[in-house]
Amino acid sequence: MTGWRRSSTPRPYRTATVLAACMAAVGASLAGCGMLPGDSGGSRAPVTVMTFAPDETRATNMPGMPAMAQAYAKYVNEKGGIDGHELRVLTCNERNTTAGAAACARRAVKEEVAAVVGSYSQNGRAFMAPLEAAGIPYIGGYGVSEEEFTSYLSYPVNGGQAALLAGNGRQLAAGCRKVSLVRPDTVAGDDLPVLLNTGLLSGKGRPSTDVKAAEDASEYLEEAAEARDEAGSEKGCVTAVLGERTANFFDSFRRLPQDDSDVRISSVLSSVGQPLIDRTGGAGGPFEGAFMTGWYPEAGDARWGTMREVIRNHAFGDNRIDPADAGVQTTWIAYTVLTKVIEALDRDSVTPGAIAHALDTGVRVDTGGLTPALRWRFEDMLGVPGFPRVVNPKVTFQVVRDGRLVAERPGFVDVARTMSDAPMA
Structure with missing residues (x-):
């Protein structure tokens, strides 16, 4: 600059x-x-991007992410586009399958998109390979696949599940004598105990008990009983990270026969958010007093004001979009990054290569305090095994009070050291 x-x-x-x-x-x-012959008179070429996420599946669904992308396009286009470029957003249902993820990526290549922005997929290998072959950058993925933190064309805006679990361990170490972790019995889920335990140990806590569970079960009574028993009755804590099925787990936990234990529950804000807390009874529900670790400030923070206004004005009545949803928030931040990059390029035609080059060489993105300032130069990256491209290893500690998610402590907590210490394979 x-x-x-x-x-x-x-x-x-x-x-x-x-x-x-x-x-x-x-x-x-x-x-x-x-004016030269053939000059367009100053009009700039549209910029086409894609946002994909799973919808109507038996596992985690994220319909709010493509819906937020569409609302963002309406917002910027009403103002004349991004630096004069009309923003065109394609959406794709990733379906929580490798075939679905690959199909979305192939469509992005066929449609010659400039970037894939603010998307969700656990199938990183399936979607990243086609994007890499075409040179298409992946900006602000949700953070649940390994490739998002290893591919040279991925530009993450948060520390993914890794940062959340490391942070959750740090948060729980302060108040929990024993911790049970309930997590998916999947390859991706195998890393979660390592990260949580590293966070617990860094806070002088004990390693957790690992309770594996099916990712798409309708109830978890057996796992809930095991987790409660292992946590113990004195300052025991149960944390569950099952994506959309976390609600099913805590419903099963609530229905366990009462005993004399006083176990406190916890999760991360990719699995539990304000909408779920509201649906399950708010202050009178099972999440009252629960510890939560998130990537961003709490949903009621004033820094989300512009996003909320955009949702009100450009997605009124679209019940897919909840401003308290971490997927919606991630998509908003990812499109903020895209906007800053296009403005920095200041050119009539925006290509995938130009976007990637601008990000690689140091475009600085101010997200209005929703994250630390973001840059993706080599020296900005955490560089630890498994997560070399993390540039934002910070989380927030929140707690449910009177049915609302509020900050347990102000500001961000840096878990870079905790992530670096995790003995990942």
């Missing part, structure tokens, strides 16, 4: 104003205004 500032007026409108003045001065001679 050179330090000069452009007007916030969209490029086509600036050009039109200058052209009108110039034509008046030279008697409507386009040549006198420096």
Whole structure:
């Protein structure tokens, strides 16, 4: 960046104003205004991107992410686009399958998108290979696949599940004598106990008990009983990270026969959010007093004000979008990154290679305090095994009080050291 500032007026409108003045001065001679044959008159090419996420599946569904992307496009296009470029958003149902993820990526390549932005998929290998072959950057994925933190074309905006679990361990170490972790019996789930335990140990806590569970079960009574028994009756804690099925687990936990234990529950904000807390009774429900670890400030924070306004004005009545959902929030931040990059490029045609180059060489993105300032230069990356491309290893500690998620402590907690210490394979 050179330090000069452009007007916030969209490029086509600036050009039109200058052209009108110039034509008046030279008697409507386009040549006198420096116009070349075939010049578009200042209009800029549209920028097409894709957002994909699973919907209507038996496991985790994220319909709010593509819906937020569409609302963002309406928002910026109403203002003249991003630096004069109309934003066109394609959406794709990833279906929580490798075939679905690969199909979305192939469609992105076929449609010649400039980037895939604010998307969710556990099937990183399936979608990343086609994107890499076409040179298409992946900006602000949700953070649940290994490839999001290893691919040279991935630009994460948070520390993914790894940061949440490391942070959750740190948070629980302060108040829990014993911890049970309930997590998916999947390859991706196998890393979670390692990260949680590293966080627990860094906070002088004990390693957790690992309770494996099916990712798509309708009830978890057996796992809930095991987790409660292993946590013990004195300052015991049960934390569950099962994505959308976390609600099913805590419903099973609530229905266990009462005993004399006083176990406190916990989760991370990729699995539990304010909508679930509201649906399960708020202050009178099972989550009252629960510890929660998130990537971003609590949903009621004023820094989400612009996003909330965009949802009100451009997605009114669309019940897929909840501003308290971590997927919706991640998509908002990812599109903020895209906007900053396009503005920094300041060119008539935006290509995948131009976006990737701008990110690699140091475009700095201010997200208004929703994250630390983001940059993806080599020196900005955490560089630890398993997560080399993490540039934001910070989390927030929250707690449910009177039925609302609020900050347990102010500001961000840096878990870079905890992630670095985790003995990942």
